[in-house]
Amino acid sequence: AQSVTQLDSHVSVSEGTPVLLRCNYSSSYSPSLFWYVQHPNKGLQLLLKYTSAATLVKGINGFEAEFKKSETSFHLTKPSAHMSDAAEYFCVVSERGAQKLVFGQGTRLTINP
């Protein structure tokens, strides 16, 4: 069975400093992994996805994530935080051929001026 654990419910960083949002997954087969961002009262927007190509995935708005099979991790990073990055972030896993997405609990990112 698939599962996703986001290790931090809340991360707070200063503007201009690096961002690290941690995600560990459990999957029986080759997974597809995604990071989505949600701003208040909005739907979810895809930041990036891993689907068995390059293990370092670059996404929108300067975010990237590295798929590490040995550590079953898919952490999201950004070199320099911007105020507009403040939002809720979800790590999501899906097994190949499976319809459903499995969501992590979410990490709320706060950016301090």
Add this chain to the structure above:
Amino acid sequence: GAVVSQHPSRVICKSGTSVKIECRSLDFQATTMFWYRQFPKQSLMLMATSNEGSKATYEQGVEKDKFLINHASLTLSTLTVTSAHPEDSSFYICSARDLGPAEAFFGQGTRLTVV
């Protein structure tokens, strides 16, 4: 990227009435659509999966007679909350997914308030 349009974005209804929420995939054919409910400061909870032309598959604990889902075409799915009560007040989000390992695209969400 692909666009999923959800309407309305916000609705207030009286207790006992029904509310319909629409979810449209604007530039691709969505063989599968999902309906989620999100409580404040929580993750998304999958309510049901709908496949075009067939009955929706509901998650355990979701009342199928209360939350009616119709996926009549490859671009439209609807969720009808029947006989709404204040406890049905929530944020509802749809998503659409095409075949293969593709990502899901999400609607903007609907804030339902039952008074």
